[in-house]
Amino acid sequence: xxxxxxxxxxxxxxxxxxxxxxxxxxxxxxxxxxxxxxxxxxxxxxxxxxxxxxxxxxxxxxxxxxxxxxxxxxxxxxxxxxxxxxxxxxxxxxxxxxxxxxxxxxxxxxxxxxxxxxxxxxxxxxxxxxxxxxxxxxxxxxxxxxxxxxxxxxxxxxxxxxxxxxxxxxxxxxxxxxxxxxxxxxxxxxxxxxxxxxxxxxxxxxxxxxxxxxxxxxxxxxxxxxxxxxxxxxxxxxxxxxxxxxxxxxxxxxxxxxxxxxxxxxxxxxxxxxxxxxxx
Amino acid sequence: xxxxxxxxxxxxxxxxxxxxxxxxxxxxxxxxxxxxxxxxxxxxxxxxxxxxxxxxxxxxxxxxxxxxxxxxxxxxxxxxxxxxxxxxxxxxxxxxxxxxxxxxxxxxxxxxxxxxxxxxxxxxxxxxxxxxxxxxxxxxxxxxxxxxxxxxxxxxxxxxxxxxxxxxxxxxxxxxxxxxxxxxxxxxxxxxxxxxxxxxxxxxxxxxxxxxxxxxxxxxxxxxxxxxxxxxxxxxxxxxxxxxxxxxxxxxxxxxxxxxxxxxxxxxxxxxxxxxxxxx
Numbered sequence: 001x002x003x004x005x006x007x008x009x010x011x012x013x014x015x016x017x018x019x020x021x022x023x024x025x026x027x028x029x030x031x032x033x034x035x036x037x038x039x040x041x042x043x044x045x046x047x048x049x050x051x052x053x054x055x056x057x058x059x060x061x062x063x064x065x066x067x068x069x070x071x072x073x074x075x076x077x078x079x080x081x082x083x084x085x086x087x088x089x090x091x092x093x094x095x096x097x098x099x100x101x102x103x104x105x106x107x108x109x110x111x112x113x114x115x116x117x118x119x120x121x122x123x124x125x126x127x128x129x130x131x132x133x134x135x136x137x138x139x140x141x142x143x144x145x146x147x148x149x150x151x152x153x154x155x156x157x158x159x160x161x162x163x164x165x166x167x168x169x170x171x172x173x174x175x176x177x178x179x180x181x182x183x184x185x186x187x188x189x190x191x192x193x194x195x196x197x198x199x200x201x202x203x204x205x206x207x208x209x210x211x212x213x214x215x216x217x218x219x220x221x222x223x224x225x226x227x228x229x230x231x232x233x234x235x236x237x238x239x240x241x242x243x244x245x246x247x248x249x250x251x252x253x254x255x256x257x258x259x260x261x262x263x264x265x266x267x268x269x270x271x272x273x274x275x276x277x278x279x280x
Numbered sequence: 281x282x283x284x285x286x287x288x289x290x291x292x293x294x295x296x297x298x299x300x301x302x303x304x305x306x307x308x309x310x311x312x313x314x315x316x317x318x319x320x321x322x323x324x325x326x327x328x329x330x331x332x333x334x335x336x337x338x339x340x341x342x343x344x345x346x347x348x349x350x351x352x353x354x355x356x357x358x359x360x361x362x363x364x365x366x367x368x369x370x371x372x373x374x375x376x377x378x379x380x381x382x383x384x385x386x387x388x389x390x391x392x393x394x395x396x397x398x399x400x401x402x403x404x405x406x407x408x409x410x411x412x413x414x415x416x417x418x419x420x421x422x423x424x425x426x427x428x429x430x431x432x433x434x435x436x437x438x439x440x441x442x443x444x445x446x447x448x449x450x451x452x453x454x455x456x457x458x459x460x461x462x463x464x465x466x467x468x469x470x471x472x473x474x475x476x477x478x479x480x481x482x483x484x485x486x487x488x489x490x491x492x493x494x495x496x497x498x499x500x501x502x503x504x505x506x507x508x509x510x511x512x513x514x515x516x517x518x519x520x521x522x523x524x525x526x527x528x529x530x531x532x533x534x535x536x537x538x539x540x541x542x543x544x545x546x547x548x549x550x551x552x553x554x555x556x557x558x559x560x
Contacts, residue, residue, distance in 0.1 A: 119447075
């Protein structure tokens with residue numbers, strides 16, 4: 001990991017450059033990408049105005065390249081379009097290491113969900129570490145990693161795994177529909193059980209359902225960045241509303257507040273008389 | 281651990297000897313205990329007849345000492361009575377190591393249930409292994425243990441824990457009532473999630489409810505060893521039915537069968553065409 005003020009993977013750019021090797025349509029987009037990247041990296045702080053400037057650059061890049069990406073066969077499988085928003089979060093949050101003076105993991109990652117022991121037989125149970133770590137892919141994670149080692153006492157048999165513990169996990173969707181929301185709600189339950197202090201956001205551009213029933217879910221917030229229905233996209237001469245900078249500023253401030261606070265204090269029952277005392 | 285043909289903790293005897301230091305009533309029971317222990321250890325095999333002989337010794341010991349134990353103030357808190365059945369399982373299963381040629385853990389233990397990451401703050405998340413292992417006390421466990429080490433990559437900070445993975449877990453109750461069953465059902469869900477190949481039995485002497493609704497629970501079996509209602513115990517001149525040797529033989533054979541078989545075979549989808557192919 002590096003605590004330089006820049007993204008860790010450039011998830012969109014790396015995909016685009018790879019696919020552009022075999023596509024002149026995509027090669028034509030590379031200068032637009034390079035400009036977006038350079039301009040985003042040049043924004044030096046994270047004031048509301050600076051975040052709004054990042055969003056202006058995002059809207060301009062998306063407006064320019066998405067008609068080309070969407071026209072490609074198998075565009076949904078290529079995931080070039082959704083990776084734009086993922087890379088945007090890499091830019092948005094690339095100053096956190098400096099702000100918190102920590103080396104953070106800030107990229108698409110698989111977060112820890114569950115550990116289960118599944119030996120094949122009694123002999124396996126006694127003689128080797130037989131376990132499975134379940135993970136969930138997130139489109140963007142702010143967190144850290146740990147190395148887990150499992151050893152049979154008194155034996156040489158051991159196994160190592162890297163575990164990613166998210167402090168923030170963000171799912172990016174072009175549009176939010178019911179079955180995606182149900183899947184994200186299920187993920188939220190698992191994330192909150194395994195890593196209870198992980199802030200879990202779903203960020204979509206368009207809405208493709210009627211209501212979100214927040215009481216049914218442990219998702220912390222669902223953002224619909226264009227405040228627009230997905231069905232409008234099929235209209236003739238459709239022009240999307242721009243991604244709303246105020247919502248992106250809200251995401252940034254929520255994350256900043258979450259990362260700044262004490263998540264729990266084991267002494268709080270004696271100092272405040274409230275054993276949980278979790279800020280909400 | 282030792283693979284000698286004997287219990288690992290003598291959970292009842294160690295409690296009884298400790299409490300007897302301050303009680304002449306209990307001191308009078310020590311010869312009875314010593315006889316039960318010596319006679320149980322002297323039974324050399326685990327044929328149906330030999331298991332029935334162990335049960336005869338158990339019934340005789342319980343009949344002799346329980347009137348004294350039950351008459352003591354705070355007898356419920358002392359847990360001398362329930363520890364008799366726990367120690368009985370130590371005798372019953374003390375030949376398994378020899379049978380399977382493995383060193384097994386066979387004693388009351390806390391089994392692994394869950395791992396969660398709960399750093400107090402972003403600083404803690406990045407700088408130390410901040411996690412909690414949740415465990416559940418079981419009255420008797422057959423299993424093994426693993427050592428878990430969690431390290432911050434690139435740092436000296438690490439933490440070690442011993443994790444007990446049960447292949448069999450048995451809860452012992454004098455009588456089974458609804459809220460105990462609900463608790464055991466909740467435990468069964470957690471046990472089966474964390475250690476899916478653990479056989480989970482609830483063993484009671486008396487029944488204090490009307491029905492057990494097996495479809496609501498992942499408990500593998502509930503045994504009522506005396507096949508008798510708890511309410512009968514309040515009758516004048518109550519004499520309990522003896523613990524049924526046939527049920528204890530059934531417990532032993534079920535455990536033996538479970539420990540002998542292959543619990544899962546990752547290749548079974550290709551060898552049998554059934555990906556799960558779990559014996560039921």
